[in-house]
Amino acid sequence: MAFPYQLKTPDAYHDAYRQSQKDPEAFWAGIASHFTWHKPWHSVVRSDFHTATHSWFEGGKLNITENCLDRYAASQPDTTAILWEPNNPAESTRTLTYRQLLDEVMLFANALKHRGICKGDRVCIYMGMVPELAIAVLACARIGAIHSVIFGGFSASSIADRVQDAGAKAIITCDGAFRGAKTIPLKSVVDDALQHCPTVQSVWVLRRTHEPVSMHNGRDYDWHSETEAMRATGNTHCHAESMDAEDPLFILYTSGSTGKPKGVVHTTAGYMLWAHYTFINVFQYQPGQIHFCTADIGWITGHSYILYGPLSAGATTLMFEGIPTWPDAGRFWDIVQKHNVDILYTAPTAIRSLMTFGTAPLQNKDLSSLKVLGTVGEPINAEAWHWYDREVGKGNAPIADTWWQTETGGIMISNLAGVTPAKPTFATLPLPGVFPVLVDENGKEIAGNGVSGNLCIQKPWPGIIRSTWGDHERCRQTYFSTYPGLYFTGDGCLRDEDGHYRITGRVDDVLSVSGHRIGTAEVENAINMHAGVVESAVVGFPHDIKGQGIYAYVICSSMPANETEMRQDILQTVSQVIGPIAKPDAIQFVSGLPKTRSGKIMRRILRKIAEGETQNLGDTTTLLDPGVVEEILRGKQA
Numbered sequence: 001m002a003f004p005y006q007l008k009t010p011d012a013y014h015d016a017y018r019q020s021q022k023d024p025e026a027f028w029a030g031i032a033s034h035f036t037w038h039k040p041w042h043s044v045v046r047s048d049f050h051t052a053t054h055s056w057f058e059g060g061k062l063n064i065t066e067n068c069l070d071r072y073a074a075s076q077p078d079t080t081a082i083l084w085e086p087n088n089p090a091e092s093t094r095t096l097t098y099r100q101l102l103d104e105v106m107l108f109a110n111a112l113k114h115r116g117i118c119k120g121d122r123v124c125i126y127m128g129m130v131p132e133l134a135i136a137v138l139a140c141a142r143i144g145a146i147h148s149v150i151f152g153g154f155s156a157s158s159i160a161d162r163v164q165d166a167g168a169k170a171i172i173t174c175d176g177a178f179r180g181a182k183t184i185p186l187k188s189v190v191d192d193a194l195q196h197c198p199t200v201q202s203v204w205v206l207r208r209t210h211e212p213v214s215m216h217n218g219r220d221y222d223w224h225s226e227t228e229a230m231r232a233t234g235n236t237h238c239h240a241e242s243m244d245a246e247d248p249l250f251i252l253y254t255s256g257s258t259g260k261p262k263g264v265v266h267t268t269a270g271y272m273l274w275a276h277y278t279f280i281n282v283f284q285y286q287p288g289q290i291h292f293c294t295a296d297i298g299w300i301t302g303h304s305y306i307l308y309g310p311l312s313a314g315a316t317t318l319m320f321e322g323i324p325t326w327p328d329a330g331r332f333w334d335i336v337q338k339h340n341v342d343i344l345y346t347a348p349t350a351i352r353s354l355m356t357f358g359t360a361p362l363q364n365k366d367l368s369s370l371k372v373l374g375t376v377g378e379p380i381n382a383e384a385w386h387w388y389d390r391e392v393g394k395g396n397a398p399i400a401d402t403w404w405q406t407e408t409g410g411i412m413i414s415n416l417a418g419v420t421p422a423k424p425t426f427a428t429l430p431l432p433g434v435f436p437v438l439v440d441e442n443g444k445e446i447a448g449n450g451v452s453g454n455l456c457i458q459k460p461w462p463g464i465i466r467s468t469w470g471d472h473e474r475c476r477q478t479y480f481s482t483y484p485g486l487y488f489t490g491d492g493c494l495r496d497e498d499g500h501y502r503i504t505g506r507v508d509d510v511l512s513v514s515g516h517r518i519g520t521a522e523v524e525n526a527i528n529m530h531a532g533v534v535e536s537a538v539v540g541f542p543h544d545i546k547g548q549g550i551y552a553y554v555i556c557s558s559m560p561a562n563e564t565e566m567r568q569d570i571l572q573t574v575s576q577v578i579g580p581i582a583k584p585d586a587i588q589f590v591s592g593l594p595k596t597r598s599g600k601i602m603r604r605i606l607r608k609i610a611e612g613e614t615q616n617l618g619d620t621t622t623l624l625d626p627g628v629v630e631e632i633l634r635g636k637q638a
């Protein structure tokens with residue numbers, strides 16, 4: 001399928017940008033008309049930033065799976081939709097054509113329906129990166145159930161929080177998952193979580209590792225037997241539920257500056273359009289190409305650029321079960337060579353970690369199929385950018401540095417690969433429909449070029465966050481109240497003399513650790529659950545591979561006799577409460593924290609100390625007890 005709205009020249013980009021500003025309704029209606037609708041919309045966009053209510057294509061009815069599957073199952077049934085590369089390279093690749101994927105999705109959708117899952121029900125999905133994860137997500141979308149994928153690295157207690165918050169009726173999981181040399185026992189983690197989740201009526205278990213699991217009679221169903229039962233009874237067709245454009249499609253939990261992750265809600269039509277439009281334009285996807293996004297479907301990048309973006313374009317999306325360093329650090333390059341990957345989309349942290357192995361893993365690997373490279377998740381440092389360009393792209397594959405967030409649904413600021421200029425460490429220019437502004441602390445716009453400020457967006461775009469599940473006020477407060485009339489991203493940003501944007505990192509208490517968002521308050525809550533801990537303060541510090549590392553200052557009820565043991569205990573607690581991704585990289589035991597007279601922790605000082613600063617700690621005169629700082633500095637040096 002050719003895309004008449006693909007922007008192939010700088011002029012086409014600038015024209016589209018102007019059109020999207022001048023007449024957004026006509027601009028987006030034109031693109032939306034290329035999708036399959038059950039009923040046309042009556043209004044393109046309605047939006048009120050003060051109440052945080054936004055709707056796109058109101059009145060329209062559609063199903064996203066018809067746009068991702070049925071239309072391609074009809075026009076190009078034998079094109080591979082999902083190309084799956086297993087964790088272990090000795091195991092065979094699996095492919096699912098558009099026809100086969102549609103059939104599998106319908107079968108599993110029928111199995112879900114058969115056990116009482118209906119439109120509007122919430123279904124949590126906690127699986128490894130197997131094709132059935134994609135099938136599960138799409139089967140939910142087929143019947144109008146709202147999916148909420150939980151990353152396979154989260155702990156039982158994190159699952160329980162999310163399942164309870166969403167009021168989920170079902171969970172889909174695997175017996176276990178393969179990740180590198182490890183096997184992760186997903187089902188038993190789910191079993192632990194479910195002790196606190198009364199809303200869950202059914203659990204679906206796909207066999208992957210074939211390790212024994214406990215199956216609860218009347219609650220747990222075997223994926224294979226249930227789908228086979230559908231096949232045996234001829235229950236193979238499943239009509240696509242007719243969804244309102246603004247019906248929720250999914251909830252995805254993400255960290256913020258408070259202790260509790262929030263369920264970001266995306267709806268059907270606007271999200272679909274945004275994932276699609278950004279996919280074909282940023283990566284300049286051409287029919288027949290193989291797209292390899294290395295993210296996990298548990299994060300928004302996987303939702304938008306492994307599933308909905310590529311599938312809505314009829315592309316072949318490569319799904320990889322394993323990790324970049326197993327069996328060795330050449331795994332990504334083996335995959336690129338084996339499958340002739342055209343587009344590779346990964347994270348700066350993965351690039352930096354592969355850089356530490358030098359260029360040996362790239363030797364004798366044919367990467368000549370690569371046409372476009374992408375990065376996402378955190379600022380990319382110049383060294384990593386040049387390594388990616390030189391060693392992976394061989395100077396021939398443009399790099400799209402894509403800035404966006406869970407809340408934006410899809411890419412917001414990025415060069416269009418090979419069309420608009422790339423600039424190392426810059427996301428460069430906004431996509432059509434995205435109108436960034438920089439503001440100072442008081443919300444005053446900082447106009448002109450060569451300036452820095454807090455990044456906000458001033459008009460609605462189709463993929464804008466619609467709500468936070470169960471608590472709309474939280475959505476309004478978090479994103480739309482700091483600077484009234486604007487969406488606040490939480491990121492700091494520079495606009496250079498050419499008007500190009502460079503994201504400099506979070507300006508709130510959110511860390512980006514290996515490209516994963518983690519709230520400092522969340523980590524503090526987890527540390528404080530340890531019986532021997534009185535209080536803690538968590539800050540980020542620069543980390544060569546992870547981008548940011550987690551540094552925890554901890555006050556114990558009595559100074560630990562064995563610090564190493566206590567550190568291990570705290571790490572264990574954090575792993576259990578959140579998951580291994582939130583484990584601090586450094587823990588310093590202190591007897592007090594720098595606080596103002598009103599009791600507020602001065603994180604600015606703690607951040608500087610964690611960064612290794614000893615002299616210029618800024619103004620400490622407002623501290624209740626300035627002596628605390630001296631003590632912390634002494635402890636750090638020791």
Ligand code: PRX
Nearest residue numbers: 376377378379401402403404405406503517
């Ligand atoms: O700080 C920005 C950073 O990641 C945050 C969003 O995290 P999350 O919702 O988990 O989504 C990650 C994948 C879209 C942003 O607020 N970020 C994302 N992409 C970039 C980035 N920072 C700099 N450059 C990027 N390209």
